[in-house]
Amino acid sequence: MQLFFAEHLPDQGRLTLNDEESKHCKVLRKQIGDQIQLIDGQGHLATASICQIQPKFELEVLNKTYHAPPRAYAFHLYVAPTKQNDRIEWLLEKAIEAGLDSFTLIQTERSEKHSVKLERLHKVALSAIKQSHQWHLPKIHTMQPLKSIGMPNHALVAHCETDAQKQPFLKAVSHLGSNEVNVFIGPEGDFTVGEIDWFKSKGAQFVSLGESRLRTETAGIYCAMALNAGSPFFT
Amino acid sequence: MQLFFAEHLPDQGRLTLNDEESKHCKVLRKQIGDQIQLIDGQGHLATASICQIQPKFELEVLNKTYHAPPRAYAFHLYVAPTKQNDRIEWLLEKAIEAGLDSFTLIQTERSEKHSVKLERLHKVALSAIKQSHQWHLPKIHTMQPLKSIGMPNHALVAHCETDAQKQPFLKAVSHLGSNEVNVFIGPEGDFTVGEIDWFKSKGAQFVSLGESRLRTETAGIYCAMALNAGSPFFT
Numbered sequence: 001m002q003l004f005f006a007e008h009l010p011d012q013g014r015l016t017l018n019d020e021e022s023k024h025c026k027v028l029r030k031q032i033g034d035q036i037q038l039i040d041g042q043g044h045l046a047t048a049s050i051c052q053i054q055p056k057f058e059l060e061v062l063n064k065t066y067h068a069p070p071r072a073y074a075f076h077l078y079v080a081p082t083k084q085n086d087r088i089e090w091l092l093e094k095a096i097e098a099g100l101d102s103f104t105l106i107q108t109e110r111s112e113k114h115s116v117k118l119e120r121l122h123k124v125a126l127s128a129i130k131q132s133h134q135w136h137l138p139k140i141h142t143m144q145p146l147k148s149i150g151m152p153n154h155a156l157v158a159h160c161e162t163d164a165q166k167q168p169f170l171k172a173v174s175h176l177g178s179n180e181v182n183v184f185i186g187p188e189g190d191f192t193v194g195e196i197d198w199f200k201s202k203g204a205q206f207v208s209l210g211e212s213r214l215r216t217e218t219a220g221i222y223c224a225m226a227l228n229a230g231s232p233f234f235t
Numbered sequence: 236m237q238l239f240f241a242e243h244l245p246d247q248g249r250l251t252l253n254d255e256e257s258k259h260c261k262v263l264r265k266q267i268g269d270q271i272q273l274i275d276g277q278g279h280l281a282t283a284s285i286c287q288i289q290p291k292f293e294l295e296v297l298n299k300t301y302h303a304p305p306r307a308y309a310f311h312l313y314v315a316p317t318k319q320n321d322r323i324e325w326l327l328e329k330a331i332e333a334g335l336d337s338f339t340l341i342q343t344e345r346s347e348k349h350s351v352k353l354e355r356l357h358k359v360a361l362s363a364i365k366q367s368h369q370w371h372l373p374k375i376h377t378m379q380p381l382k383s384i385g386m387p388n389h390a391l392v393a394h395c396e397t398d399a400q401k402q403p404f405l406k407a408v409s410h411l412g413s414n415e416v417n418v419f420i421g422p423e424g425d426f427t428v429g430e431i432d433w434f435k436s437k438g439a440q441f442v443s444l445g446e447s448r449l450r451t452e453t454a455g456i457y458c459a460m461a462l463n464a465g466s467p468f469f470t
Contacts, residue, residue: 070446097453098445132447168467210333210463211305212367218332225457226464228445232403233468 001037002028003130009040011064015048017057025050025057035062041129041137043067067135072235073179074101075227078149080187081105081113082216088116089124091217095224096128096138105143110189118142147198152182155204158219159191166208170226174234181227183207185219236272237263238365244275246299250283252292260285260292270297276364276372278302302370307470308414309336310462311387315422316340316348316378317451323351324359326452331363331373333459340378345424353377382433387417390439393454394426401443405461409469416462418442420454 004021017025030036030050036059038046043066048059077100082088092103103125105116121140129137154176156169173181184191184199191199199206209222239256252260265271265285271294273281278301287293312330317323327338338360340351356375364372389411391404408416419426419434426434434441444457 094453094456097447097449098457099447132449134447168464170464171467212332212334212369214332214367218329221329221456222333222460222464225460229403229405229457229461230465230468232406233465 001133003133004036004038005126005130006038006040006046009038009044009046009064010061012061014051015059015061017059019056022057026053030057039129039135041126041135043069043135045135069101069136070134071099071228071231073181073227073231075099075224076102076104076152076180076182077185077220077223078104078106078155078183079185079220080108080111080216081116081143083112083188085116085120087215087217089121091220092121092124092140093128094221096125096134097132098221098224098228100138100224101136102139102141104141104149106149106184107143107145108187109192109195111187112189113187114143116143146184146195151202151204152180153203154178154180155182155184155199155202156207157184157191157196157199157204158207158209158223159186159196160213161190161193161196163196163206166206169207169209169223170230170233172205172207173227173230176234179235181223183220183223185216185223188216236368238368239271239273240361240365241273241275244273244279244281244299245296247296249286250294250296252294254291257292261288265292274364274370276361276370278304278370280370304336304371305369306334306463306466308416308462308466310334310459311337311339311415311417312420312455312458313339313341313384313390313418314420314455315343315346315451316351318347318423320351320355322450322452324356326455327356327359327375328363329456330459331360331369332367333456333463335373335459336371337374337376339376339384341384341419342378342380343422344427344430346422347424348422349378351378381430386437386439387415388438389413389415390417390419390434390437391442392419392426392431392434392439393442393444393458394421394431395448396425396428396431398431398441401441404442404444404458405465405469407440407442408462408465411469414470416458418455418458420451420458423451 046064052058281299283294
């Protein structure tokens with residue numbers, strides 16, 4: 001099933017596809033009268049019939065249904081961008097496949113990358129939900145300095161410093177008493193000791209992600225997949 | 236800490252690095268008298284001093300220690316190779332970072348790829364254990380037709396067919412009554428109904444990997460990470 005995207009899906013009546021999705025429809029040689037399926041990234045799935053193909057594709061919505069979020073928890077990931085764009089894009093794609101609700105880029109003391117093309121990340125996210133047949137597009141937030149972020153309750157922080165206070169990730173999640181899971185992951189060089197102290201002062205908890213060193217992007221995907229697989233134990 | 240590889244690490248005395256590792260040492264401008272650390276992929280870590288650099292690097296082993304496997308379970312993955320080499324290599328790398336004991340390529344009815352360069356996979360595996368500071372190199376087995384594989388006890392099979400008998404992956408693992416976890420993952424087009432029936436006849440159990448469709452390589456890494464994160468609950 002091929003899915004198309006439209007930011008606003010009317011319950012009925014007409015809508016015009018944007019340039020990107022029109023192009024996509026054209027490449028697939030869709031014709032007047034063909035039916036396609038659309039998502040709005042907010043839980044809706046619609047079936048629509050093509051009624052015009054030039055200059056843009058216009059559609060008539062035939063029906064529209066709402067799908068509730070499929071998971072019993074929400075996963076919010078805060079991560080410093082990797083030096084290589086493809087690694088952060090890969091993280092975003094795989095985290096979405098496993099389940100992600102929001103993605104916030106953070107600027108940390110050891111960050112080597114100070115800007116990321118949000119538009120590109122949006123494309124990756126959209127393609128990931130289409131591919132994995134999900135109806136909810138995670139929110140992607142622009143980069144913010146770490147200490148300017150309003151610290152969520154019970155944040156979990158993955159760092160590589162030796163710390164007796166670390167709990168295995170899913171154990172920590174199972175003790176949260178909340179289905180909102182907020183995870184912070186540092187840059188390639190890790191959070192600094194100062195940043196770790198700052199997290200401590202904000203009441204964050206420290207978690208371990210297994211016994212071997214994980215790259216930034218691997219750590220993010222580890223959390224997404226562990227939450228998905230572990231949810232029968234903690235929700 | 237930079238790690239080098241030697242297939243046989245003597246308890247003491249001399250050893251010669253192979254061509255690849257000699258080249259690596261040369262690139263790093265290692266000199267006579269420098270000390271380096273070596274692994275043999277079987278749990279040993281040695282410190283050795285360089286005593287000759289031409290034509291190959293020769294070393295004097297100073298000490299050698301054994302590290303037991305770090306996990307309380309063993310993970311054996313049986314997977315059909317992806318059409319694109321980079322995806323199967325990525326799966327192998329990430330599965331090793333999270334914990335993998337053996338990797339067996341299987342040929343299935345819908346496999347589109349019928350050969351894989353094992354030498355290349357060995358390189359990926361070696362690089363992954365070095366990078367993540369692990370001392371045990373997983374065994375990589377050459378491709379075999381699915382039905383010629385001796386079916387391990389309590390095999391877990393991930394397929395996408397609707398099946399009321401599927402259990403969430405970590406639930407199934409927690410009921411195994413064994414710390415040997417054997418997982419089968421099909422090709423891009425999934426196992427056929429005939430193959431699924433064959434698994435059933437062999438006593439395999441079917442597992443679900445979350446609610447969204449995962450690619451072959453994502454499914455493999457999902458299992459590796461879920462096992463790593465879930466092990467406090469099942470070991």
